[in-house]
Amino acid sequence: MIELQNIQLSFGEKKVLNDISETFQQGEIIGLVAPNGTGKSTLMNVMMNYAAPNSGKVLFKNGLTYSSKANEVKIHQLISMMPDQSDLYNHLSGRDHLKIYCTMWKSDPKLIDTTIEALNMGHYVNKKAGTYSLGMRQRLCFAMQIVANTEIMLMDEVMNGLDPINVEIISGVLMEKKAEGKMIIIASHLLDNLEKYADRIFLFKDGKLIGVDDIVEGFSGSTMTTVRVRNMSDDMKATFQTSYPKLKVQTLVNDMTLLTLDKKDAETLGEMAIHLAELGINDFTFGKVTLNDLYAMYYG
Ligand SMILES: Nc1ncnc2c1ncn2[C@@H]1O[C@H](COP(=O)(O)OP(=O)(O)OP(=O)(O)O)[C@@H](O)[C@H]1O
Numbered sequence: 001m002i003e004l005q006n007i008q009l010s011f012g013e014k015k016v017l018n019d020i021s022e023t024f025q026q027g028e029i030i031g032l033v034a035p036n037g038t039g040k041s042t043l044m045n046v047m048m049n050y051a052a053p054n055s056g057k058v059l060f061k062n063g064l065t066y067s068s069k070a071n072e073v074k075i076h077q078l079i080s081m082m083p084d085q086s087d088l089y090n091h092l093s094g095r096d097h098l099k100i101y102c103t104m105w106k107s108d109p110k111l112i113d114t115t116i117e118a119l120n121m122g123h124y125v126n127k128k129a130g131t132y133s134l135g136m137r138q139r140l141c142f143a144m145q146i147v148a149n150t151e152i153m154l155m156d157e158v159m160n161g162l163d164p165i166n167v168e169i170i171s172g173v174l175m176e177k178k179a180e181g182k183m184i185i186i187a188s189h190l191l192d193n194l195e196k197y198a199d200r201i202f203l204f205k206d207g208k209l210i211g212v213d214d215i216v217e218g219f220s221g222s223t224m225t226t227v228r229v230r231n232m233s234d235d236m237k238a239t240f241q242t243s244y245p246k247l248k249v250q251t252l253v254n255d256m257t258l259l260t261l262d263k264k265d266a267e268t269l270g271e272m273a274i275h276l277a278e279l280g281i282n283d284f285t286f287g288k289v290t291l292n293d294l295y296a297m298y299y300g
Pocket residue numbers: 011016034035036037038039040041042043
């Protein structure tokens with residue numbers, strides 16, 4: 001468990017974290033989404049105590065906080081941050097790195113071989129890290145955190161530089177770790193991918209975390225159904241709003257209009273489709289609101 005209590009952090013005049021209070025539980029995958037330079041890494045640094053907030057505190061299980069060096073040592077057995085590619089030692093092999101992490105976190109040495117197998121690293125793990133490609137280095141960084149096996153895992157851009165097959169492999173491992181009860185907090189720009197496995201997703205804006213369900217009601221539960229229409233005129237939007245009072249009409253920066261209805265009113269969709277066709281609009285699709293839509297709506 002992590003509880004963020006009224007976390008504030010400013011760099012000079014800039015409030016990067018503005019009174020953030022949120023609780024995350026074991027067995028949850030949490031997604032953090034925002035444009036570059038918004039504060040995702042800063043928030044993770046606060047959770048690790050690499051950056052001290054100006055006010056507020058981070059609470060872990062049994063009421064542990066970063067109140068002393070001894071507590072920090074205890075907390076760092078519970079939480080880890082995925083290493084960065086620049087943390088790798090080029091003269092050591094991948095297996096050496098995994099052994100170091102296993103020793104540092106006193107985890108089960110069997111995890112080394114099972115992780116190598118799960119991530120398909122067998123063909124390169126005994127070679128020196130200096131000879132690896134970007135994607136091979138990224139998989140090693142991920143593997144190191146998996147071997148550390150902490151209850152809470154923070155991952156900043158875990159999918160960086162990975163091809164689609166490796167994105168799928170790592171997504172699968174994330175799901176397994178969640179099933180084991182790990183809490184995983186992921187900052188990512190791969191929105192379609194994040195949406196597949198994250199239990200809760202937050203967008204970061206003006207130093208605050210905003211849950212996606214607070215932006216579009218029912219987003220996570222898929223209780224809403226949507227018609228996406230391109231280039232809808234303001235008159236047409238008004239006509240639809242009058243004809244279908246329960247309809248929610250939202251237009252994104254890319255001129256995509258979302259006509260959203262509760263699923264229980266889905267029979268109206270057929271009627272709406274005929275209505276659109278009668279108005280000469282044929283460029284529309286049915287589907288749910290995606291994280292990409294929300295991103296465009298929020299940061300456009
Ligand atoms: N040590 C620092 N001193 C001054 N400003 C900082 C410092 N660290 C971060 N910032 C500023 O705080 C803001 C948030 O930075 P942060 O690295 O948390 O963003 P981010 O959302 O993780 O971005 P990215 O997606 O690019 O990794 C930025 O404006 C950055 O310039």
